[in-house]
Amino acid sequence: MTDVSYTAQTEEPEASLRDYYELMKPRVMQLVVFTAVVGLIAAPVSVHPIVGFASILFIAIGAGASGALNMWWDADIDSVMKRTAKRPIPAGKVMPSEALNLGVALSGLSVMMLCLAGNLLAGAMLAFTIFFYVVVYSMWLKRSTPQNIVFCGAAGAFPPVIGWVVATGSMAIEPWLMFALIFMWTPPHFWALALFMRNDYDDAQVPMLTVTHGRPSTRRHILIYTVLLFVLAIGTAFTSIGGPVYLAAAVILNVLFLKGAYAIWNRDEVIADADDYLVERKFFKLSLWYLFLHFGALLIEAVLRPYGLGGWS
């Protein structure tokens, strides 16, 4: 008897390496890597490239581990929602126990290695981030409060702070501004998605704002958060991590973002249904560029600074 026939008998899925990679939410990991790199480079202390590379790698692995644990916990609702039904566990490619084991093992490894490669504070912050995303957000708040996505934003906003702490070994106000940018950006980004992925969250019985407070309220919330984000993003330009390049990018992006949020607030479901949520879809697409370009501009300022070109000096 071959090992193949044994597998067929037990009917356990035989996952490929790619399936495990998908389990780690690679798109979220890309965002984590990028924002952590910006946090690391924007810090006023330079880091040896190998230490920097290793630290970012372990932050990414920590983020991937929390993604795997999130998929393990949320497998039941992932199978109901169209957007997530093809994830490795609901698709039957990976066993839930495998996702749990992978998540726990990689969480431990990433925290331990970041403590060694970076410093204890950075490792502790990564551990807290994983705990916050998996336990506080996924297990507790996601299914109990319509403000769930606000807490999701908090979990996703830690990487630039961790990057900064890897370089400096201490806290400062600047990385928390980067934290605030992601934190304030996440709700309008996801609420726009919830508007045009109409029945997904209803079917999964996740108390998304669209389900509990209705769509007009969600549209109002998007506008409020976008106005607050506008003030925060422009204000960041005048801190030590900002500069003229960032200011120019922030003004253009925030005017466009605010225009989109206003358009979303200014229409109802009948109009949105008629054009298949065109404005909401455009706003969602813009939100992806919004965050990428803000952090890209912060990166440019940081890279130019040693040559006396970045910042306001």
Place this chain on the structure above:
Amino acid sequence: MTMKKEHELHTRRKGRNIGVGLMLGGFVILIMALTYVKITSGAFELPNIEVSQ
């Protein structure tokens, strides 16, 4: 009698094993590089151990 592959599962497992092997190899090299950087940096100090004879 010669052994032959019976299923595409073998190919998938081979790919997975090679991937895991490469990752472990990369991890070892990374640890070596990190150790080298840490001990050759100015901040590194040997622990003060009293040698008893």
